Amino acid sequence: MRIIAGEWRGRRIKAPGGGDVRPTTDRVREAWMSALGGRLDRLTVLDLFAGSGALGLEALSRGAAHVTFVERARQSLRNLDENLRRLQAGGRATVVKGDAFGYVRRLACGSFDLALADPPYEKGHAARLLVWFEEVPFARELWLEHRTGEPIPELRGMTQRRYGDTTLTSVAAEPAGVEPHDREDT
Secondary structure, three states: OEOOOOOOOOOEOOOOOOOOOOOOOHHHHHHHHHHHOOOOOOOEEEEEOOOOOHHHHHHHHOOOOEEEEEEOOHHHHHHHHHHHHHHOOHHHEEEEEOOHHHHHOOOOOOOEEEEEEOOOOOOOHHHHHHHHHHHOOOEEEEEEEEEOOOOOOOOOOOEEEEEOOEEEEEEEOOOOOOOHHHOOOO
């Protein structure tokens, strides 16, 4: 696995191993970052279900100010720590050892500029995260990877991009002060 672009372009990072782990492919990660465009400069980013940290490290490489990685699997945490050391990124990163849902439940609205999430497929985590984000939009924007066809709720302003059996879903937080009953349907 490698960093696609930015400060660490081409640098290899340690990928997680094991049958339970499904890292985001370089192709999907590249498409994901391209879809985000140049919006990473000076952003605070949350990487949920971080695994080896590939998404958050890509964000740092592309100019994010700080990334908070949330992961609970021991081997993934070891790989993440090693990747942060290899890239000397520790000063721009926080690693939270724990459950992603437990972490986001403690966040206030707008705690991060951008949240990236790549939960395990087919466990209902994608749908659960979207429901929570609708209730408490803990970032200005949430980007989520999930299996194409996996049932997820439809949220206002949600967009999707499909790459084979993988779909990237994004949703922006509602503007502050706009209550659901105040919205104009367009």
